[in-house]
Structure formats: C-alpha cells, structure tokens
Amino acid sequence: MSKFTRALVAIGALSFGAAAVAAQSSKVTWMPPVPGTIVQQSPVAFNGESAASQWRAIISKQLVGSGNGQRFYQWYLSIYVPRQGAYRLRYQSPKAGGPLSHVEQAHGAKMWFPIADIRIVGTAQLMRPGAQQLVVQSHEMAADCGSAAVTIFSSKPGDSAGPAVTIGNYCDLRAKIAAGGGSIELTGPYYAANAALCCPTKANVTATLRYRDGKWSESPNYFKFE
Numbered sequence: 001m002s003k004f005t006r007a008l009v010a011i012g013a014l015s016f017g018a019a020a021v022a023a024q025s026s027k028v029t030w031m032p033p034v035p036g037t038i039v040q041q042s043p044v045a046f047n048g049e050s051a052a053s054q055w056r057a058i059i060s061k062q063l064v065g066s067g068n069g070q071r072f073y074q075w076y077l078s079i080y081v082p083r084q085g086a087y088r089l090r091y092q093s094p095k096a097g098g099p100l101s102h103v104e105q106a107h108g109a110k111m112w113f114p115i116a117d118i119r120i121v122g123t124a125q126l127m128r129p130g131a132q133q134l135v136v137q138s139h140e141m142a143a144d145c146g147s148a149a150v151t152i153f154s155s156k157p158g159d160s161a162g163p164a165v166t167i168g169n170y171c172d173l174r175a176k177i178a179a180g181g182g183s184i185e186l187t188g189p190y191y192a193a194n195a196a197l198c199c200p201t202k203a204n205v206t207a208t209l210r211y212r213d214g215k216w217s218e219s220p221n222y223f224k225f226e
Helices: 003-026
Strands: 037-044 055-067 070-083 086-093 115-128 131-141 147-156 160-170 174-177 184-190 202-212 215-219
Touching: 037 115, 037 131, 055 115, 070 115, 086 160, 115 147, 115 174, 115 202, 131 174, 147 174, 147 184, 160 184, 160 202, 160 215
Parallel strands: none
Antiparallel strands: 037 055, 055 070, 070 086, 115 131, 131 147, 147 160, 174 184, 184 202, 202 215
C-alpha cells in the first residue's frame, strides 16, 4: 500500500470516527434539557465508574439581552448522571448557588450583570484513589475587577454532586492540575488584608491546594477559603 493510499485510509477512518461520535452525542437525552447552548463538557468518574456510566459536567450559556453592540449571557454549570437510559440533572449553578450568580438587568439600561466567565479545568483524583473530582474556575464582574473562584466538585450522598471546596480571590484566580493529579496549583494576585483592589501586595503568586487526612489545605496561604 502506497503512502498516499494509507493517508486516504487514515483520513477516512478519522472521518468515520468523528461521525460516530456526533451520532452518539445527538442521541443523548438530557433531563431536563441543558439550558442555552453547550460551550464545554467533560466526563467525570465521580465514583470510579466505568466509561459507560460516567457523569457529565456541562458549561452552557443563554442569551438574556443585548445593547450597545454587546451581548449578555446567563451562564450555567450543570452536572448530569446517567440513569434509566437518560442523563439526569443532579446539580446546577446558579440555581443551587455555587460559582455562578443570577444575571440581572441594570436599571434603565440595556446591560445585564454580572458578566461571567467559567470553564472546566479538568478532573483529578484529589480526595481518594479511583474517584475523580471536577475542577472549575470562574470569574464574575460588574463595576470593578470583580471576583474569581476555583471550585472543586465531588459526589455527594443520595446520588448527587456539589462543591467540596471553593477558593476565592479578588480580580483573578486560575487553576492548574499538578503533574500526577494529586493537587491543584492556584495562581493569581495576592492581596494582604489592607491592600486596595488597584494595588495587590504581590502581582502574581502560586499556591498549592491539597486534600489530606480528611481536610483541604493551601500552601502558602495566599487565597481565601469560602
């Protein structure tokens, strides 16, 4: 078989694989439906399940209004579990609190706040071997630089899921799963107790978040537990 023929076969296989994934995704039933448009999704083995029974974490957004050439969205974080032939909702922010707030229109203006940004960082085995936790970072703002958070989600009793721990910071906070997956690197500006938002005590620092002996710890202690 020539290189050209092998390339055509490879391209055909990739195309078939992509079509199969798309067909499978189109058959998924979400109960209730995912609000708005799906932006990002990730499987999560909260309880160490096989691939066929993994949960799904979904970031979506829904247009709430527009003005002055800008569009405003309500963002959602939804967590579903496969049960009885469908994916069934077990957690949703902002309905259940969590990292997102309900968007509201500014009085007398075609503007909606807070303006949000949220993404799934990934999954990692942080609390016990064989079971994954979901790592999410978010940011909301209105008049100033706003606030940021990194939230770790885990399974909960009663076939549910929810936040295990939330770390917050002014203006910015980013998360990275450390090599090996046993901890989280948190990066952002550090504000001492008397520091103004304009002037962080240190512009960019990194701390490590770990779960040991049944509790979460941060070292150094730059950011606040919420």
